[in-house]
Amino acid sequence: MLPWALAIAFATHGAFYEKSLGHDFAAKVLEGQESHGAPPGYFLALASLTLWPVTLFALPAFGWAISRRSDPAIRYLLAWLVPNWVMFELIPTKLPHYILPVYPALACLAAIWAMRPASEGSSVSQRVLRILAIVQFLLAIAIFCGAAMILPGRFGGRVEWWTASGLVLAAFLGIAASIVLLLRKPAWAVICASASAVILYPLLTAGVAPALSAIWLSPRLSERAAIDRKPGDPPLVLAGYVEPSLIFLLGSATHIESGANAAGTGIQQGGLALVEDHERPNFLHELRTLGGKASVVDQVSGFNYSRGRYEHVTFYRITQVPRITAPPPE
Numbered sequence: 323m324l325p326w327a328l329a330i331a332f333a334t335h336g337a338f339y340e341k342s343l344g345h346d347f348a349a350k351v352l353e354g355q356e357s358h359g360a361p362p363g364y365f366l367a368l369a370s371l372t373l374w375p376v377t378l379f380a381l382p383a384f385g386w387a388i389s390r391r392s393d394p395a396i397r398y399l400l401a402w403l404v405p406n407w408v409m410f411e412l413i414p415t416k417l418p419h420y421i422l423p424v425y426p427a428l429a430c431l432a433a434i435w436a437m438r439p440a441s442e443g444s445s446v447s448q449r450v451l452r453i454l455a456i457v458q459f460l461l462a463i464a465i466f467c468g469a470a471m472i473l474p475g476r477f478g479g480r481v482e483w484w485t486a487s488g489l490v491l492a493a494f495l496g497i498a499a500s501i502v503l504l505l506r507k508p509a510w511a512v513i514c515a516s517a518s519a520v521i522l523y524p525l526l527t528a529g530v531a532p533a534l535s536a537i538w539l540s541p542r543l544s545e546r547a548a549i550d551r552k553p554g555d556p557p558l559v560l561a562g563y564v565e566p567s568l569i570f571l572l573g574s575a576t577h578i579e580s581g582a583n584a585a586g587t588g589i590q591q592g593g594l595a596l597v598e599d600h601e602r603p604n605f606l607h608e609l610r611t612l613g614g615k616a617s618v619v620d621q622v623s624g625f626n627y628s629r630g631r632y633e634h635v636t637f638y639r640i641t642q643v644p645r646i647t648a649p650p651p652e
Contacts, residue, residue, distance in 0.1 A: 360416040365407065370462045372418055373425060375515040376432050378459040378499060379508065382451040383435035384428070396434075402427040436508040456500045459515070463496040466522060470530045477625060479533025485525055492522040539563070539624035543596060543635060544571035550620050550637055556591040559584045561605055562598025563635050565628060581605035585640075589614040592642030599634045615641045 370377055384403075390396045406424045410416070467489045474481050499514035535542070547558060557575040560568070561584035569576055577587050581601030585608035588595045595616070597605045609616055620637035 360414075362411040364416045365410055365421045368418055369421070370458050371465065372421070373428065374462045374466075375459065375496070375499070375519045376425075376429050377462060378455055378503060378511060378515050379432035379436050380428055381455040381458070382448055383432040385447055385451045386435050386438070387431045396431070399427045399431050403431070436512050452503060456503060460496065460500055463493055463518070463522075466526065467493055470526060474530060474533050477537055478535035479530070482529065485529045488521055488525045488529070492518045492525070495521070536624045537627050539622070539626055539633065539635075540565055540567040540571055542624060543568055543622050546620050546622055546637065547572065547594065547596065550594060550639075555593040558593065559587050559591075559595040561595065562601035563596065563626070563633055565626070582608040585609040585612060585614060588616070588638070588640035589643045592640055594619070595638045595640055596635050597638060599636070602636065605638075609640075612643070614643055 369380070373380060387396050387400055391400055403424055407421070410421050410424070413420075470485065470489055471481055473479075495514050495518035499511045499518060502514060503511035543563070551558075557577055558572055559577040559579055560572075561579050561581045564578045569578070577584070579587055581597060581604030584595050584597060584601070585605050589609070589612050595605070616638040618636055619639045621634065622637075623632065623634045625631070626633045
C-alpha cells in the first residue's frame with residue numbers, strides 16, 4: 323500500500339491527493355454530491371434489503387450484544403459497528419456501498435447470536451426484537467419478489483415462468499425461516515433463510531436484471547456507437563452522459579466535455595458526438611456560433627439508475643472544419 327501511495331504522489335506531483343481528498347472527499351463530507359444526498363437513517367432503512375437475509379437475526383443480535391458488552395469479543399464488534407455506522411449516517415453524501423465495511427461486524431454478531439444457547443433468548447426485549455426482525459425480513463422478501471414481477475414490464479423485459487416459480491419457492495423458505503425463529507430454533511432459521519437467499523439472489527441477478535434493457539444505457543450506447551462509427555473516425559466526444567461504465571466501454575481516449583466544449587472539440591476533429599439532452603442546447607448554440615455542421619445519426623433513451631432519471635442521448639456526426647491559418651508576414 324505505501325509504495326503505491328508514494329508512487330502516485332510523485333507521479334502526479336501531489337495533484338491526485340489534492341483532488342481526491344481536498345476536493346472530492348471533502349465535498350462529500352460537507353454536502354450531498356452527484357444527486358446522492360440523503361438524510362440520517364438512510365443506511366438503516368436500506369439495510370433491510372442490502373443486509374438480507376442477515377436481517378432476520380440482526381436486531382435481536384444487536385440487542386443481545388448490548389447486554390453482553392462486558393465480553394471483550396462482543397465489545398470489539400460493537401466498537402467496530404456503532405461508531406462507523408453513525409459516521410456514515412452523518413455524512414451527507416450516501417451511496418449503498420459506503421456502509422459495507424460495517425456489515426461484517428453485524429454479521430458476526432448475528433452468527434454468534436444464532437448459535438447461542440436457546441435459553442438466553444427468553445427475555446421480553448428479545449421476543450420483541452425477534453418479532454421486529456421477522457417483520458423486517460418478510461417485508462424485504464415482499465419487496466424483492468414484487469420488484470422482480472413489476473420491474474421487467476417497466477424497463478423492457480418480461481417475467482419468465484421459471485422466475486415466478488423460483489420467487490414462490492424463495493418466499494416459502496423465507497416464511498419457514500420466520501416461523502422456526504418464532505419457535506426459537508435459530509439454527510433451522512439460518513438454514514431456511516440461507517436456502518431462500520441461494521434461490522432469490524441468482525434469480526434477481528441472472529434472471530431479472532439482464533432483461534431490464536432500459537437500465538443498461540451504457541452498453542446500448544456503446545453498441546450503437548460501434549455501428550455508427552466509420553473507419554478512421556477520431557475518438558468519440560461525450561457530453562452530459564459521462565458514466566464511468568460508458569468510458570470503460572468506449573476507451574480511455576474518449577473526450578469528456580461540456581455541451582459547448584463538445585461542439586468545439588467535434589469541429590476540430592470531426593466524427594461522432596454523443597450529447598445528452600441536458601447539454602444539447604449549449605452544444606447546438608456553440609456549434610452555430612463556430613459555424614459548424616452536424617447531422618443526427620442515432621438516438622438512445624434509457625434509465626440512468628445511478629442518478630435516478632431517464633436520459634436521452636443523441637448521436638451527432640460533426641463535419642470537421644479545417645483550420646485557417648494566417649499567411650506568414652512579408
